[in-house]
Amino acid sequence: MALLILFLNIFNIYAADIEVDTNIRYQTFQGWETGLSIVSHTGTLMGTDTTYKYITDDLMDLMVDSIGVTRCRIEFRSGVENTNDNWQDMIDGKMTYDEWKGFRYLTVNDNDDPNDLDMSGFHFSELDNKIEVGLLPLKNKLEESGQKLYINLCYVAFAGNLSNEEYIQDDPAEYAEVVLAAFKHISEKYGFTPDALEVILEPDVAKFGDGKLVGECIVATGDLLKDNGFTPDFIALSNTNMNNAVNDNYLTKFLNVPRVLEYWKEFSYHAYTGRTDENFIKIADIGKQYNVRTSMLEWWNLGHKYDFIHKSLKLANNSSYQYMSSISAPLEGSDHYAYMGTEFISPDNYNIDLKVRTKYASQYIKNIRPGDVRVEATSNDPNVDPLAFIDKNGNLKFIIMCETKTQIEIVNLEAGDYNIFYTSGNGVSTITNYEKTIYKGRIEEGDHYKIDIPSKSILVIKKEMVTSSVNEIDNSIKVYPNPTNNFINIDFESKQKESLSIELIDINGNFIRELYQGISELGTNKFNFDLANLSSSVYLLKFTFNGMSITRKISKAN
8 A cells, every 4th residue: 555644734723634545546537628619709609700810829828738628529410411501501691690599400311311321411510610710729739739639529409399300310320320421521621530429418408318219329320430430439428417317217228228338438427406425426336337437528507616526536536527618708798608708809909818717627627637547535634635646657646625724744755856836715706826836846755844725725736757858768778688589688767757668660660569568667677578589680679758759779680
């Protein structure tokens, strides 16, 4: 057992302990999700607000660097299957917004055979707008920083008031066809494919049958997409509230669909009602039982505060989380669905403001990253609630929710360079301290360090990764004997535990096999590999440290 203890003195009256056991592990975090709307003026849409092009770069810088989003939900509506491009008509002024709303979910079948896809019967102008205005800039910004955007394509069909003739996609074969049309369109026009399909948004409100229909749509769509070369993660059930998410009757009908577990990868829910500890725990248990991730993917409400994020990660074992639905909204409006507020006056005169609630939430979003694994962390004080994660390099990090004035004494931390800071305030409308640094520097094993937290706060303790430079690692690598008849030895020095892979490739760059995948040790690293079965030739060893690659040429002799 790896144990770390933080002694916390509440009002200097008594001490609280935080204990961490790295042998007890929970979810691996997958991603922080956003919607894609970018609007600067009240009463405009993404398709009609042209000011986005002046502010997009700044918005994406903030989304990636200051907030930390890594995943997006991009919605397409059932009404894409229609003889007319109603969205484009609305944008071109041929119909009003209210008139378009009457058509957005109405379907007109491309033909009578769902196995014969006619792409001319589908119109994706609204989806294209979302991709070009929001998705591509976010995707490009993340890729510039060495990260990947996880793209969740979400089907929306609030068609409960439409007749059977006006809505046809509650037939699994017809549903699968419209999804295939969307995947083919995105792939052919933009050169990428979504990572996931969120099967239907809020089926309980959309009146999309029951769990059985959702399951049948997953299997029909999974098979059709696979036949066409697409293999996304399937996300379901995305019910409106947590009571419906864990409804035994709904879940049983869903799970009884043959082969649904072949495709189901993420158990999603929304949190408009039913936000009880019992439901959180049921969600975690369902995820564990069926080996699927869990995710909270919508609660657009002013009550959505950072303490709910904390509880969702801890009790429901969420691997993915959507905090806001929009990237930006007008500052002058009352919209509470956006990460940022914008005020556009002219191309050279505009303001962008991170909303106060976003600044609190970002303490989780920025500091819990894809690939981090949550480990057991407990406290004997109800006013001090810790979350602990291990990153890809084996380093611990803590997000601690302190409900009151606190003094903290840190002991037994693993030696290393640390960044310790906090954000304090009422959690909603005011911030008294935003990411205030308490200590940044070296802590040796056995050091004691006292911290005064003046009020209700989120405290972050992170071990900073001190990476070795390419030249330092390159200069320290020793490969011997070289040439070799059978075994090869590899030694090198590393300043930090780092992600490491060692691959064997031929002289033309063709992959032969992976020799090692894992974490390097701090200090001296030694490896020994058996190459006796290789034919006599020249080969390359490819070392990859946190994305940096180094090669060494070796000769194999008989």
